[in-house]
Amino acid sequence: MQATQTDLQVYANQIRYYTLKELQELGFGHYGGSLSIVEVLAVLYGKHINIEPNDAENPDRDYFVLSKGHGGPALYATLFLKKFISEETLYSLNQNGTTLPSHPDRNLTPGVEMTTGSLGQGISAATGIAFGNKLDGRANYTYAIVGDGELNEGQCWEAFQFAAHHQLENLVVFIDDNKKQLDGLTIDIMNPFDFVEKMKAFGFAAERVDGSNVEEIDAAVERAKQRTGKPTAIILDTTKGQGVPYLEQKADNHHIRPSAEDNNAINKALEELEKALQGGQNQ
């Protein structure tokens, strides 16, 4: 799969646009942590993950697990752009009887590989997927995104020990370091210290990149794919509400039920994204 950086930036903006539209349609949701993973999703689904809706059960496909399940809306926007789900389905997020619940469900949504939402569990499953694929000699990769707050959960560190012990070079873990968890700043609630050093101490290759920069993320994934003998952790320096300055600055931006003022700002951001995307398409 070939994709230029410009394509990936445009793709990220498309994901951001549809993530916002989907959440605005519903009127509440996890804006902050959905927006902070938009760029990494663009890099993964725009370039690296070899999955298509008409061949979604191919055992040699790459796997993706959104361990921080509350970022579901961003994944759904991506799966819409990948044509796994329709636009009508996209706007059914959390409506009664929907196939798009807050947290991803492998039995409800095409393209979702693992049910997540109870934090710490998705990364174990991703590790199991990577382990199984390695045992069976497949050349594919498993990518997982964990949240910085999610890493409060001890289970994540169990999974990391296992991944390093079994030298799962086919596992790439992204840590969405958006510096906030539900109740506030991670540094106030549970100091994460240095994720790069911690992951290295756990036996991973680890590096920190600008999580809003598709080029940097892509380069880190390329480096991960060259590596053997150990899993990779890519720590994404991100901002909750990323790419929408108004939401980035909003204090409580984990779960938002937008006020009239919020709606004005979000809708304005949507208009700007729409203009930029139309401009991008005309290029």
Place this chain on the structure above:
Amino acid sequence: MTFSSVLDQKEMRQTYADTIRELAKEDDRVIALEADLSSAMSTSRLESELPGQYVNVGIMEANMMGLAAGLSVVGRKPFIHSFGQFVTRRAFDQLFVSLGYAKLNAVIVGSDAGVTAEHNGGTHMTFEDIGLVREIPNAQVYEASDSNQLKYLLKKAYKEGGLHYIRTIRKQSINLYDENESFEKAKVLRTGKDVTIVASGIMVGESLKAAAKLAQIGIDATVIDMFSIKPLDIETLIEAAKKTGAVVTAENHNVNGGLGSAVAEVLSEHYPVPLYRVGVRERFGQVGKTEYLKTVYGLDAQTIVREVERVIERK
């Protein structure tokens, strides 16, 4: 069937290891997971015998559930073993969400059932595992009463897929069944007209002992090995309740949530008869030999006889 105290030739753990080996050799998708208890479960040798089909994950039960889920996603057939409390109460949300709710395949084997945890004591003694797993939608729950039954249940779970919990002791059971016995329905081990004793696991032997004692005082008991707690064999249960008009349950488990609860629920809804439940009541575990602990918690033939006499008075 008259009560015999002849023990199985094999320990239950050896049967577990042998059955895993057999299934793994037939199907390369089978994979066994242990959490640093392989030497306690006789599975240590499987690591070298079954490359790529056995993994000791270390002391991390929560992660073991997730690993099994991921392995199931890529088409493997995981068997998970640890002591009963570690694969249920310790990792319950992982069992519930990553395997149950995600509708993935796994056979969970919890060993050292109830008082057979012996000198590991209260921290390791699970009287609630059946109740916990019974709450997971579509999970099937079994308690093996002898070695041949355990082998059958492991193979059945492998064939059916979905989420199975099989509770067992690790050491030798009394021998109840022949090697080729089939277990499609609950096993009626003794047919009598006065009362029905419904038991599972080590309490099947105690129930047969109780039935022999009851016969001496002129009470003719039916004894059922209700090894499948979920789904419960409602037909066999109600038929016996109709014939005898009184039921006593017997389990090496808390009376709330386990076999006694399951039987009481069914009878209350479909065919109410006088019922008493023999089992653990509002107590934690403690250290001790199995035979001693059976007496302490009232998990013995003597208690069953007493409850039978009480229940018959209500007929």
